[in-house]
Amino acid sequence: MGESELPETDGPETDGPETDGPESDGSESDGSESDPASVAKPRSASARIVKPQPAKAGTGTQSPAKAGPSEADLAMAKAVRLEKEAALLEKMVKSYTPLHLTPDEMVGPDGKLRPLWRDFAAALAALSPEDVDRRKARAEQYLRDSGVFYRQYGGGESVERSWPLAPIPVLIAEADWEKLVPGLIQRAEVLEALMADLYGENRMVEGGHLPASLITANPDWLRPLVGIKPRTAHFLHFLAFEIGRGPDGQWWVLADRTQAPSGAGYALENRVATSRAFNELYAQGHVHRLAGFFRDFRDVLQGMRQDDSSRAAILTPGPLNETYYEHAYIARYLGITLVQGDDLVVAEDRLMVRTVSGLKPVDVLWRRLDGDYADPVELNPASRLGTPGMVSALRAGGLTLVNALGSGILETRALMAFLPKMAPRLVGKRLEIPNIATWWCGGAAERAAVCGAPKRMLLSPAFATGLPFDQENGIVRASTLTAKALAERLEAEGHALVAQEAVTLSTTPTLVDGKLAPRPMTLRVFLARTAQGWQVMPGGFARIGATPDSAAIAMQRGGSAADVWIVSPSEVPLVSMVPVATGPFRRVGPGALPSRAADNLFWLGRYIERTEAIVRLLRARNVRLAETGAGAAQILTALKPLFDSRGIDPKPGIPTGLLDALSAAIGSAGQVRDRFSPDAWSALADINKTARRMAQIVVPGDDAARSFSVLLRKLAGISGLVHENMYRFMGWRFLTMGRLHERAMGMAEILAVLADDKAAPGALDLAIELGDSVLTHRRRFTVATSRDTVIDLLALDPNNPRSIRHQIEALGDQVRQLPDAMENDVLAPLTAAMLRCQTDLATQTPETLTTAAMWTFRGQIAALSSLITEAYLR
């Protein structure tokens, strides 16, 4: 065995979580516990990542005289290597010191490595620091290439942050996990029953099990939803729980996520990135796969539709939301339409999505938006993210929302104080997994309890949601107050406060400055309601603290995220989305492109082309800056109107106008992340980065001209990706139409300016250069450059991919394939205008296409854009 068996670098698409290569044959050599070397005895997986060490034989005790290695030599070499690995592992374990009185996932209370971690740790120990860095870099490369990000808020603005992956996964034994699962499912059932009660009969309040004011003063109790029963009879379909392991090793629920839980998509990305870093360990480590969970949930979403003509969609607040990346990712992964609130409209009690093919029914909506924002008419009137009439459609039973509006109330921190007592009344059983000990300070007995043991207590707002240690504001350690101040505070505002026991979380190994160190962790686990009942995702999303302090786990404060591997002692079934997701299912509705997405794609096409045109103009200018003489000066003057109309001051090396055009392209692309290939996105991001870097250093003239050539080549790369790789969905059509339209407009202007009779000498050659047609012109026309030859080649020749005619013909082809190109056997206004354009241009000659005629024709092209917008993009 050796490196040749399994290359260290991973193949392109072979190591995603769902497209894993074949499982290993499991050639394990399990050592018995009594064998002192067993801890170090690697499986085949870990052995493979050890570099072959040919030098070893020479430095060892063996005789170097032998011609080839004998069996004995090999055995000896292996023994030496194993010994060395054992030593490395021992060293690593020794240098890893769990915190005092805090259980650690990897190392037991006896200071010994837990058996579950043996293989992983051994493999890790055998890696050189450079290897570790390389693997970490590989995971990070994946995340960068995919453009994984989240948004961070602070100081009044929000910025995109790259994903803070901790490459070492958290390992959990399958047996431990299976003990946890029933308790998680039970909690989901308790919450479902509580939700039904709060929006229905209110037995909990009437029975005295829940204080009325906890509901009536709660901003997440949405009164318009009271009494509206969900069509499927279930309020909750997708949940997450934040759990942590306490000092005694027992799992606790720290927070319930019921509103619109995020993280499942990030868990998938963590999985892909981590498996890139540790591909052999992942492939052979009997790690439960995530795909089955998503596949089943997707089937549930589709299955809740009332008929096949309607669709399921994911509702996102939009690109400024902190987890927008995840919304787009999940939509792409599940093959479900991603929509924003104003894509949707309620008509005749049904929710519809505006598409380029008209209004199409949406029957199931997975919302990633807080309930309050879903409908500005009946809920928060300040919301600009919602859809007027959403509640009305729900009242009429016109759609299923995942989760039901109003489910945010279940996240209320103070509810945790009452859940243990309510559970038996709601589901007939006590909670299997305790939640973090919580006291609502509205009651006298609770206030006394808090005052009696303030040391362990954190005070926080009763109606807050999420984890107490996630927030920076409003959290007070009770022990920092004097007994009198505490009592007074509780007396005055007790009804608005909860006290929770400060948690000490278990630690897990993470890389700190290249070495393993224990850091506190919490786990976000996900549950989905399927036809078979609640299903728990076998894995999840671990958050790792930046410091040993349990209170600093939030990613917003420097924490990181890790994958969670549920490790089975035997092989796990391979599940995959792939055969199903790319099969017939994905082909259901290519025609139903939301109008907003079409609009963004159209403009993306325009901005990319506009960028290219600007780059060509700038290159032409900078090439001539290097020249001297009157001719060059005249040309620079001739170019001026072309820069002016694009709002560009061409003097700096890289003008800001160019960067603005790129930003506009990035902005449009960002709105359609679910429809734009990750490759094209990275290409675009790369150009943006390159241009901005160049802007720092490039000087006008030759230097700039060369830089523009680089940018042009990169832009050609995007065109290639779009042209060669993008499926001819409706989205591609709009992207293409945007490019064609912009290019036709641009060329018409260039010709109107540079091929005018009064244009400077050399302007015609410049036009040919801007049209990238120098060679063609030379080949086609043996005569000197004249206005006729230029107009013929750049305006009228259908075979020149840069000519106006070529753009117009291609645009005509696209327009004819749009939905409703004909209305009752009559040409739609756009189709008619398009046809007029085509005919007008086809019947022109260089003589008739004067400068004045060119400007008129350009106006005709411009009018097409308005017609496209009118017909499809509103």
Place this chain on the structure above:
Amino acid sequence: MQYDLRLVIRYDFDRPTGAGRQLLRIQPAEMPGLQSLLACDITITPNPSERREFTDFFGTTVLEVVMAPGLKAIEIDMKSRVVRQALGQELDISPPLARLGDDVQEVMEIGPRSPHHFLSASPRIALNAEIAAFARKAVAGVETTRAAIATLGQALHAHMTFDPRATEVDTPPAVAFAMKRGVCQDFAQIMIAGLRGLGIPAAYVGGFLRTLPPPGKPRLEGADAMHAWVRAWAGAEAGWVDYDPTNACFADTDHIAIGHGRDYGDVAPVTGALRIDGGQKGSHAVDLIEYLPGKPVR
């Protein structure tokens, strides 16, 4: 007393509108023993493309309409006939303020009539220390909850000046209180903030007010008004009482209620989403006329 009540609301738009969805809360309430609705007819011009009625959480009848795009104007015309019972000489059976909290705690329900909805801050009424201090000072030494309600209402009436130009529909009560000026909405919301500060559950009532012409002067058409007052909870036995701080009186036969909620936002007569670009003008007129037998509803 029996009334013919008519409300006409009109909006004019500079440019044609996009599609819109509106909720209208303009139909007088049915309140057993206090107010009954004999007839009500609401005409909307032009005809909405969708129209349905539902009852909201607090029991107000809501008319939901969807307007097709392209409107230059909308007119809403509500005609109804309402009977309003006169307030009798009420015995004050409300508990002392100090004991009201116990009454509230004993209500273990969260239905629309529950006092619990009306004790804490609501979207448009934040609890405010100055208003609370004013309220505490005003009711110091007052014996019962009902008396405290009336006393605070009178104190506010004396403190504030009615001024239609001082505030907007979105002016927070704290701001109006600091200016000592406002209209019925401000008076009501300030009083509610004060009552909640005292621990008295208090709701906002939207409705109509009959404006009697000065002696010897003819009644002007459209001179009556949409109005707002306060509904406060005076304990388990006394229940809800309506007080009008703008006129410093308990609501009586001149007050016709549409419904109540936590603040103006819950009972605003017209809410919704309409896509407009350009300006709009709105106006409304109310006629509340004592019904004389034989005279048809106009």
